[in-house]
Amino acid sequence: MSVDTATVAKIASLARIKLGEGEAAAMVPELNGILAWVDQLGEVDVTGVEPMTAVIPNTLRLRDDVIDADPLTGGGIRDKILANAPAAEHGFFGVPKVIE
Numbered sequence: 001m002s003v004d005t006a007t008v009a010k011i012a013s014l015a016r017i018k019l020g021e022g023e024a025a026a027m028v029p030e031l032n033g034i035l036a037w038v039d040q041l042g043e044v045d046v047t048g049v050e051p052m053t054a055v056i057p058n059t060l061r062l063r064d065d066v067i068d069a070d071p072l073t074g075g076g077i078r079d080k081i082l083a084n085a086p087a088a089e090h091g092f093f094g095v096p097k098v099i100e
Contacts, residue, residue: 001035002032002035003027003028003031003032003035004028005021005024005025005028008024008027008028008031009024012024078091
């Protein structure tokens, strides 16, 4: 695939980038060089190479998921929380209607 000045102008228009004629002409060999490099990458034999998501192996540090681990933030305190609510309805915070 090769790029010409009309293609560069079309890409610039789609990207909302203002390019003059000279700038568009200067971009043609640069974009063609990039596309040639991508084609060159396609020629590399990658059989037997596992795809990777990172250069180094990463593992996430996870904590055990324990219910009610902290008595201040755990469950079972709904009544204490709703005591601060201006309007509690059926065990939930009551809020004004915003959609008619």
